[in-house]
Amino acid sequence: MSRTAIVIGGSGLTGHELLLALLRDEDYSTVKVLVRKPLELQHPKLRQLTLSFGDENALRNALQGDVVLCCIGTTIKKAGSRAAFREVDRDIPIRCGTIAHQNGVPQFVLMSSVGAHPGSSNFYLRTKGEAEAGLQAIGFSSLSILRPSFLLGKRKEARFGEKVVELFTPLMRLLCRGAWRKYRPVKAETVAGAMLVMAKRAQPGMHIVEGFDD
Secondary structure (H helix, E strand, C coil): CCEEEEEECCCCHHHHHHHHHHHHCCCEEEEEEEECCCCCCCCCCEEEEECCCCCHHHHHHHCCCCEEEECCCCCHHHHCCHHHHHHHHHHHHHHHHHHHHHCCCCEEEEECCCCCCCCCCCHHHHHHHHHHHHHHHHCCCEEEEEECCCEECCCCCCCHHHHHHHHCHHHHHHHCCHHHHHHCCEEHHHHHHHHHHHHHHCCCEEEEEECCCC
């Protein structure tokens, strides 16, 4: 099998793990990653496409393949404002999804967040939910939405809150059982692997994945 995967958000924690998984997978002959700045990663199958996510012509040329896998995301602190956060976490996935669908790409896999809902009173979860709703409205043959809780892994920059969560992760894993299982912290590598599984299954319709086992 020779497929082309398109990754959005390849510079992040989960995106990096996803790229490595795709590059190892023999089902994919080409892995395209859309980036603002080149990544320090080289591989014969990897094509880095440097562009602005506001440039629809560049996106139209880039978003051609078999499946789009999107794990782009930021924080309000890093983005600088709520409007800038919405651009990254909501508008870019919907814009890329719309153009990819117009290009005939049949499948989209999105990393969202546990608790995401367009009607949420929480700004972060509402934005994630709006991104999900926007992608659902596009009409992909196959749409997979993964909703992990807190992501574990080695990040480029240390964050105090994340260090605290990591400290209590063993306790949270013990307490988050049954209906609460979806709130357990999960390794970014595990989520990336689940995204790859959904991409390879390419099941028709929409599928939501919550709760992950490392």
